[in-house]
Amino acid sequence: MDPVQEGRVVIVGSGLIGCSWAMLFASGGFQVKLYDIVQEQVTKALEKIGKELKELGKTGMLKGTLTADKQLSLISGCTDLKxxxxxAIYLQECxxxxxxxxxxxxxxxxLIVSNDVILGSSTSCLMPTKLFTGLKHVKQCIVAHPVNPPYYVPLVELVPHPETEPSTVEKTYALMKKIGQSPVRLTKEIDGFALNRLQYAIISEAWRLVGDGVISSDDLDLVMSDGLGMRYAFIGPLExxxxxxxxxxxxxxxxxxxxxxxxxxxxxxxxxxxKTEQKINQAMCEKTPADPExxxxxxxxRDECLARLAKLKKEIKSD
Ligand code: NAI
Structure with a gap:
């Protein structure tokens, strides 16, 4: 069984991504403090995590080797940032x-952190220089951008500020590996990081092909899900x-x-x-009406599919 780890991790913001990070760190045996500004939000988040961990335990999809109850006991809520x-050894802002x-x-x-803790941000598109420039602890700051849903899609983009210490990158990389994520290192910041630059290139061409009437929206999506995506779940474009x-x-x-x-x-x-926006929206809404339900x-x-794919990938890796 995984030993419970020494260090404590702090999650700032207990929304969708914060809850996922809390579960991931707990799966790796870390004690987690889940911070939010309102107690009600923290309570709701802990309830949601408890339910999800139990469900994952039942379906055999729980990460790590600690039981769902043990993982849940590692996570506690907090509304006092100090x-x-x-x-804490690591903080993930969400x-x-x-x-x-x-x-x-x-x-x-x-103003309140020590010189040792790493400060990671989950930001999807804010540049490290915008977020961290001028901070006394800038050497300890890094963007650690997850992909939704992080529990099943393991990629994390690590993007340093020009003043981020190499050891901050290395320690964050090692920590992500330890909790079963798949970190990648960018050597410098660039708008959109790597994932969204690739994603936007695909969206742009998809939009054009549908807009020009070359292919329908449904068929365009199939080109990815039954074509390129089949390979890309295992090997990238370069390989x-x-x-x-x-x-x-x-x-x-x-x-x-x-x-x-x-x-x-x-x-x-x-x-x-x-016109193209309307056309694509209509096709999407026919398949899935755009209401919350x-x-x-x-x-x-989608998350169930991704969970099963994640399991398959793990099985293939350990063959
Ligand atoms: P969310 O809206 O679900 O959660 C945000 C949380 O932050 C809420 O619980 C809110 O109460 C809390 N909050 C607000 N002000 C706060 C403060 N001053 N101190 C502490 N907590 C505060 O947002 P979500 O989707 O979880 O996104 C969080 C971050 O993760 C964003 O930067 C987002 O770009 C990034 N991200 C989101 C992805 C997604 O698909 N949702 C994917 C990858 C990254």
Missing amino acids: AAVEG TPENLELKKKIFGQLD TMHLNAEGMLNYCDRYREGMIRVLKTFGPIPDFAG HLNARRHW
């Missing part, structure tokens, strides 16, 4: 995606190139010209509005 950070709010929170943390010919050099030899020719036909950035049911289905 008490929460006392003696407050709403609002630069001013996050800057205020990191400013507060800067795909390597395997789809006699190695990378041979792939470039064979397909360089074709790739450049096709890429030259990509048009300007779509405006993601107007239908959206939540479909999200639940």
Whole structure:
């Protein structure tokens, strides 16, 4: 059985992503303090986590080797930030995606944290220089961007500020590995980090193909889910190139010209509005009406699929 770890982790913000991080750190045996500004929110979050852990235990999808009850006992709520950070080794900020709010929170943390704790931010698209510049503890700050839902999609993008110490990156990397996540290191910040840059490139071309009437919305999504996505769950685009010919050099030899020719036909950035927006929205709403009930049911289905895929990937890795 995993031993309970020495260090304590603090989660700031107990919403969707904060709860997932709390569960992940507990699965790795860490004590977790879940902080939020309102007690009611913390209580709700702990109840939700308790239910989810029990359910995961029943379905055999629980991460780590500690029981659901043990994992739950490692997580406690808190509304006193100073008490929460006392003696912590790592802090993961998960407050709403609002630069001013996050800057205020990191400013507060800067006044009360020790020189050892690492301050990670879950931000999806705020640059480290915007978040951390000027902080006394900037060396200890890093963006650790998860993918929703983090419990089943293990990738975490680690993005340093120019003044982040290499040891902060290395320690965060090791910690993420320890809790079963799959960290990747960016050497410098760039808008959209890596994941959203790739995602937006795909969305942009998908939008254009549907907008130009080349393919329907449903079929476009199938190109990913039954085509490229099948491979990408196991190997990335670069390894795909390597395997789809006699190695990378041979792939470039064979397909360089074709790739450049096709890429030259990509048009300007779509405006993601107007007729194409209406057309795609209609197709999406036919499949899943955009009300909370239908959206939540479909999200639940998606998460179940991802949970099973995560299990399959784990089995394949340990073969
Ligand atoms: P959320 O809205 O579900 O949760 C935010 C939580 O922060 C709430 O519980 C709120 O009470 C709390 N909060 C507000 N002000 C606070 C303060 N001053 N101190 C402490 N807590 C405070 O948001 P969600 O979706 O969990 O997102 C959190 C972060 O994670 C954002 O930066 C978001 O961009 C990022 N993220 C979100 C993903 C998603 O798909 N939802 C995926 C990857 C990253």
